[in-house]
Amino acid sequence: MALTTEQRIRRAAIKLFADKGFHGTGIRDLAQAAKISSASLYHYMGTKEDLLADVMRECLARLLRAARGLTGEDPRDRLAGLVALHVLTHATQPAETRVVDHEVHVLSPTVRRRIVSLRDEYELLWTETISDGIRAGVFQDAEPVVTRLALLDMCNGVTRWYSPRGPLSLEQLATHYARLALRMLGGPENDFSFPVQRAREVVSTVWKRTL
Amino acid sequence: MALTTEQRIRRAAIKLFADKGFHGTGIRDLAQAAKISSASLYHYMGTKEDLLADVMRECLARLLRAARGLTGEDPRDRLAGLVALHVLTHATQPAETRVVDHEVHVLSPTVRRRIVSLRDEYELLWTETISDGIRAGVFQDAEPVVTRLALLDMCNGVTRWYSPRGPLSLEQLATHYARLALRMLGGPENDFSFPVQRAREVVSTVWKRTL
Numbered sequence: 127m128a129l130t131t132e133q134r135i136r137r138a139a140i141k142l143f144a145d146k147g148f149h150g151t152g153i154r155d156l157a158q159a160a161k162i163s164s165a166s167l168y169h170y171m172g173t174k175e176d177l178l179a180d181v182m183r184e185c186l187a188r189l190l191r192a193a194r195g196l197t198g199e200d201p202r203d204r205l206a207g208l209v210a211l212h213v214l215t216h217a218t219q220p221a222e223t224r225v226v227d228h229e230v231h232v233l234s235p236t237v238r239r240r241i242v243s244l245r246d247e248y249e250l251l252w253t254e255t256i257s258d259g260i261r262a263g264v265f266q267d268a269e270p271v272v273t274r275l276a277l278l279d280m281c282n283g284v285t286r287w288y289s290p291r292g293p294l295s296l297e298q299l300a301t302h303y304a305r306l307a308l309r310m311l312g313g314p315e316n317d318f319s320f321p322v323q324r325a326r327e328v329v330s331t332v333w334k335r336t337l
Numbered sequence: 338m339a340l341t342t343e344q345r346i347r348r349a350a351i352k353l354f355a356d357k358g359f360h361g362t363g364i365r366d367l368a369q370a371a372k373i374s375s376a377s378l379y380h381y382m383g384t385k386e387d388l389l390a391d392v393m394r395e396c397l398a399r400l401l402r403a404a405r406g407l408t409g410e411d412p413r414d415r416l417a418g419l420v421a422l423h424v425l426t427h428a429t430q431p432a433e434t435r436v437v438d439h440e441v442h443v444l445s446p447t448v449r450r451r452i453v454s455l456r457d458e459y460e461l462l463w464t465e466t467i468s469d470g471i472r473a474g475v476f477q478d479a480e481p482v483v484t485r486l487a488l489l490d491m492c493n494g495v496t497r498w499y500s501p502r503g504p505l506s507l508e509q510l511a512t513h514y515a516r517l518a519l520r521m522l523g524g525p526e527n528d529f530s531f532p533v534q535r536a537r538e539v540v541s542t543v544w545k546r547t548l
Contacts, residue, residue, distance in 0.1 A: 150360030228439070269513050272505060276517055279494020280487045287486055294483060302480050306487055309520045 131170055135160040139177045144221035148178055148232045178229060179237050185222040186244040188332040189215055193251050195328055198320070201259035205311070206304035206318035208252055210325035212281045213303045214296055217288040218329065218337050227282050249274065259311060266312035277307055296337060297322050342381055346371040350388045355432035359389055359443045389440060390448050396433040397455040399543040400426055404462050406539055409531070412470035416522070417515035417529035419463055421536035423492045424514045425507055428499040429540065429548050438493050460485065470522060477523035488518055507548060508533050 129137070138159035142151040153174065157164040171177050189212070196207040216223045230241060252274050259265030267273050281303060288299065300322045308318060330337045340348070349370035353362040364385065368375040382388050400423070407418040427434045441452060463485050470476030478484050492514060499510065511533045519529060541548045 146360045147358035148361075149357045269505070269509075272510070272513055273517065275494065275498055276491045276514065279497070280491035282494065283486065283490020286490070294480070298480075299483070302483055303487065306484065306521045309523055310517045312520055 131160070131162060135162075135167065135170055135177070136181065140181055140221045140225060143178060143181065143229060144224040148174070148229045175232075175234065175237060178225070179233060179241060181222065182226050182230070182241050183244065185219070185226045186241070186248060190244065190248045190251075192325075192328045192332045193248060196251075200264075200319075201255050201262060202264055202308060202318045203320040204255045205252075205259065205307055206320040206322075207325060208255060209277070209281060209304045209307045210300040210320065210322045211329060212278070213284050213300045214325055214329045214337070215333075216282060216284040217296060217299060218335075219333060220285045220288070223282070223285050227285070249278070252277065256311065267310075273310060277310065280306070296326060300325060342371070342373060346373075346378065346381055346388070347392065351392055351432045351436060354389060354392065354440060355435045359385070359440045386443075386445065386448060389436070390444065390452060392433065393437050393441070393452050394455065396430070396437045397452070397459060401455065401459045401462075403536075403539045403543045404459060407462075411475075411530075412466050412473055413475055413519060413529045414531040415466045416463075416470065416518055417531040417533075418536060419466060420488070420492060420515045420518045421511040421531065421533045422540060423489070424495050424511045425536055425540045425548070426544075427493060427495040428507060428510060429546075430544060431496045431499070434493070434496050438496070460489070463488065467522065478521075484521060488521065491517070507537060511536060 135156065138156055139151075142155055142159060146155070151174070153164055153167060156174070156177075157167045160167070162170075192211045192215070193208055196204050196211075198204055198207075226245075230238060230245075233241060253270070256265060256267070256270045256274055260267060260270060284299070284303075290296075294302065304318060304320070304322065326337055346367065349367055350362075353366055353370060357366070362385070364375055364378060367385070367388075368378045371378070373381075403422045403426070404419055407415050407422075409415055409418075437456075441449060441456075444452060464481070467476060467478070467481045467485055471478060471481060495510070495514075501507075505513070515529060515531070515533065537548055
């Protein structure tokens with residue numbers, strides 16, 4: 127199925143923002159990559175910032191939708207699920223996630239507030255899972271706020287280096303990260319029963335792509 | 338003591354490359370920030386890429402110098418030391434480290450090879466420490482290569498959010514990260530006796546700045 131003009135512009139924007147940054151991407155680059163004239167580009171999009179905000183909003187909404195689907199009482203399983211979803215999203219959608227993780231600071235205050243509040247909503251799921259685990263005595267951590275940041279940074283990093291040609295499959299990668307995360311949160315010999323294969327299906331569904 | 342023109346250009350470059358990326362930084366921005374004319378900028382620097390490579394080389398050389406100073410037989414102490422040095426460098430030199438961590442891909446192949454080989458030299462110290470720990474039975478990890486990447490990404494992330502006005506002091510931050518790292522590497526109840534205060538002194542020395 128051929129892409130619509132809007133979809134072509136969006137794809138071009140994701141790739142360019144990820145490769146060259148928001149400031150490094152000119153309107154002319156966008157038009158050229160989307161194969162339309164600069165003049166008609168304005169018919170299809172608002173400002174360059176609108177386009178950036180749209181890309182971020184959609185990526186965060188998908189992460190949030192995937193993460194909200196995690197149920198289960200055991201905080202270890204929920205944490206393993208969050209880590210698996212986050213790692214798989216970053217491994218398979220490197221351009222989108224790089225834009226979300228690196229370009230928030232270029233947004234103007236009002237737009238930034240909206241994007242950051244979506245990100246906060248997502249990160250709250252991590253915070254609650256860690257708190258629940260500490261309360262239940264399965265996690266032991268003196269600095270849960272900093273540890274949440276460390277976990278997210280660790281998982282974000284996958285975007286930079288993951289390659290499908292590497293030695294680990296997506297499931298092995300997600301499983302290893304889930305184990306690392308549980309180890310970081312200490313506690314008695316932690317393990318999880320979250321099925322990582324399910325995380326792959328969820329990510330595949332919210333991104334409408336076969337992984 | 339007044340800065341020399343070269344130092345002013347270098348500082349301007351670090352700030353601009355960190356904020357706007359290499360591609361987003363124009364020669365005119367550099368000249369303006371360094372308070373000289375675009376024409377005379379060319380007297381003081383080679384290409385924009387030379388300037389970027391210089392900034393990266395110096396930052397990596399300092400990390401390497403600091404890390405090479407770590408002695409001690411116990412791989413747990415060495416790992417704690419590497420983590421503390423890396424975290425403190427990223428917390429206190431956010432612009433330089435952001436440039437090193439995010440702009441390598443813009444370098445041309447020959448220059449990139451030189452910078453990457455310096456980075457490889459530094460990362461080899463991490464690899465060897467992890468291998469030594471596994472060999473000595475104090476670390477247990479099935480995927481040491483991926484775990485090294487996870488550790489570095491986790492520590493790099495500090496650049497993005499650390500603030501001296503936050504609740505943790507530099508030593509507390511470095512100590513918490515060293516603990517997280519040792520937990521990630523499993524093994525029996527890991528702890529370390531590396532004096533984190535020393536990491537602070539080393540970083541202060543190699544960067545010639547009081548932290």
